[in-house]
Amino acid sequence: MKVIVVGGGIGGLSLALSLHQAGIAVRVYEAVGELVPLGVGINLQPTAVRELTELGLADELARTGIATQRLSYFNKFGQSIWSEPRGLSAGYKWPQYSIHRGQLQMLLLRTVRERIGRDNVRSGWRLISFAQDGGRVIATFKGGGSATSAADDADILVGADGIYSTVRRQLYVDEGEPRFAQQLLWRGAIDAESFLGGATMIIAGHFDQRIVVYPMGRGAKAGHLLTNWVCQMTVSDRSLPREDWNRKAGKDRALAAFARWRLPWLDMPALIRDTPDVYEFPLVDRDPVQAWSFGRVTLIGDAAHPMHPTGSQAGSQAVVDARALTAALLATTDPIEALARYDAERRPAMNEVTLRNRRFGPEAAMQLAEERAPGGFDRIEDVVSRDELEAAVASFSSAAGLDAAVVNSRPSFVPLTGQPDHEPTGS
Ligand SMILES: Cc1cc2nc3c(=O)[nH]c(=O)nc-3n(C[C@H](O)[C@H](O)[C@H](O)COP(=O)(O)OP(=O)(O)OC[C@H]3O[C@@H](n4cnc5c(N)ncnc54)[C@H](O)[C@@H]3O)c2cc1C
Known part of the structure; x- marks a missing residue:
């Protein structure tokens, strides 16, 4: 069996590693000519770290990211x-990593090239269209440094080509642009003094205005860490600015909006001011769809379930999609049945998470606190009960497949070969 993967992002590269491990031939096509480490921070939940560990990447992840120990809402x-504790501190057998998205992509790319051969990672080739014919999928690409076209064929084609997926557009021709939630995110990465012990992700504020800050790598100076920050707020802009992860923005708007956000252990205006490059990004997703798999073609990651970043799910779920798809392909010799299985297993849960993220996901507790005590409080218990807080967090966790007991005890998607790297880091 041969699989064409369209897109060399987090999902596509994880899928290439996974298929290769399962003995399935794979070729990746990536539109960008030369991948460079783009983006800022991303979180890998233990459910995804488990999969990347089983792919032999545990040591590299530990060297690159920060094993997040707490998530705190203010x-x-x-x-x-x-x-709440996170990762190993929360009883998972695998850590949660906060990591630079570009560094993670480069780590995956390096490993994919080593394992499947450079010839099978074709960068600079953009998928234009595909057709299913006579038990094959034929894909047409443009690129190669000129306006050249090329075709390739396989048993299966997987769209791992992100929120503007060409594969999805051919399956859902009338879908149009992503849905803009009338919020903007300003994002940056900076070498900064560590706060709250150096392994805590903080989210502060409420639905209309909040910050998300976490360390994601080693710092250049003692006591410093590479720190990711996001300032997010509701805006009156109605039209959707083109989503581009790398659109640089001026700092004035973010600085004006967050000028007073000086928390006891984090000076947000100073962080914004000192950050060399600030990126602006619209909060977007798409409505869930009724099918990802159409015969020999399917979708994973953001192409399948583009979602708001609430709950830090997108990268992790793309990795889990890759593994679940591999498992489905191992379970039957019929590719069409395998893709249908994968769809039935993953799509309902991811559709649910996409919709929950629109409602603020696990961060709903912060909105309760803001509505009931906009001027602050002495004791959170006087404002939001422990039961309400636990309910907001726990129901999201189980919908997203993140419960520690579930992650720790589920069988491996792909049978393990017993290499040392396949052992959980924390056990
Ligand atoms: C440049 C970039 C920076 C990002 N930065 C962050 C970040 O800082 N924090 C964060 O949380 N998330 C970030 N994301 C999104 C995050 O990577 C995804 O939400 C998540 O990891 C799911 O990954 P994915 O592989 O499904 O999609 P993506 O990571 O978006 O990857 C999709 C890939 O498909 C390629 N592609 C698109 N169209 C075609 C085509 N027609 N033919 C061939 N290839 C195609 C794209 O170039 C891209 O490499 C970023 C995405 C990109 C593309």
């Missing part, structure tokens, strides 16, 4: 609403 004054 109001806009920095008063604590909720704090």
